[in-house]
Amino acid sequence: MLSVREQLHTTVFSQCYSPGGRHLAVCTNFGHIAIFSVSAALLSDTTESQHRPLFMFKAHDGPVYTLASTDKLLISAGTGEIQAWNWADILSKTPKVIWTVSIPDSYKLYSPEINSLVLDSKGTDYKLYAGCGDNNIYIWDVEAGVLQTTLKGHTDYIHDIALRAASHECVTASEDGTVRIWDTRTPQHAVHALEPYKIESCNRPEYGKWIGCVAVDAGDDWMVCGGGPRLSLWYLRSLTSTTTFDTPKACQQCAMFYEDTIISAGSEAYVNHWYVNGDLKGRVPCKPTSVFNVSINTESDNNKVLTVAGSSSMIDVCTNFGYRAFSLTVC
Secondary structure (H helix, E strand, O other), rough: OHHHHHHHHOOOOEEEOOOOOOOOEEEOOEEEEEEHHHHHHOOOOOHHHHOOOOOOEEEEOOOOOOOEEEEOEEEEEEEEEEEEHHHHHHHHOOOOEEEEEEEEOOOOOOOOOOEEEEEOOOOOOEEEEEEOOOOOEEEEOOOOEEEEEEEOOOOOOOEEEEEOOOOOOOEEEOOOOOOOEEEEEOOOOOOEEOOHHHOOOOOHHHHHHOEEEEEOOOOOOEEEEEEOOOEEEEEEEOEEEEEEEEOOOEEEEHOOOOOOOOEEEEOEEEEEEEEEOOEEEEEEEOOOEEEEEEEOOOOOOOOOOEEEOOOEEEEEEEEOOOOOOEEEEOO
8 A cells, every 4th residue: 555645646657458458557656566457447336446456566666667568477667677577476466576687787877767668579589679768779588588689879868669560670769859760680870860859840949859759650651759849740751740749838758559540648637639630639638747658458359448647646547538437546
């Protein structure tokens, strides 16, 4: 149980769904991972207790910034290290660390935070991409626990990573104001470096040049990114910006493609649903005043929901994506 003071100051940085989609894992600034039963929370006769964690445990000494999941493992990352937990152990309320990998100590002065984890399941083995506060992206073989590749070139810390499904490319967003496209077969330097803050339609100097989020569509042709600059849609074959999405008083901190729309959220208490031509389809009010993660449960058609997490102990649940149905509470 969290104290009242901790609950008032809780931030949920990331979330992911279990294999099969029956459970939701979220991570907090106090180093906890909380597990919710999505299936129980969606019952017609649900009670308040079913909107609270089934189980919560201390995973890291400091904040947990990001989560990722394989078909067997929940992977968490904080400052300096990444840990893997077996889902079966977590759901039986006996979590134990399966393996730990540490970020190489580049500066010998501090351990960098890990801001983004992305899993690549192409081929026979999982590869884990980690975007870090030392400006680098590290790629591990998950099964072997071996560091395979380091992508160097950004001049400030990494906020987000997206993968291109049909190629060996990854796309990274950084505080340095660039979006870089890498071919992991030739990792010595980025293939392309895009600078949205230099595009007149994107530039907002009052908010800075940092890029906080990036996503690529399922067809690998389109990319969306934003942060200090306006959220913008890019055609990757020509590397040109085609559309901007205007949020005059907010910086977007997460974005995703969903069907024929783009969903984004950031430094205001709303989730935005956009048409790809830049028109706003809808704005959904949410509990967090700053949103760090929006996630859709694609693991289960019966439990398909959109969940919203950020600067609150409450995680909003949207059943039809157009309004908040109820909230889960980390407590």
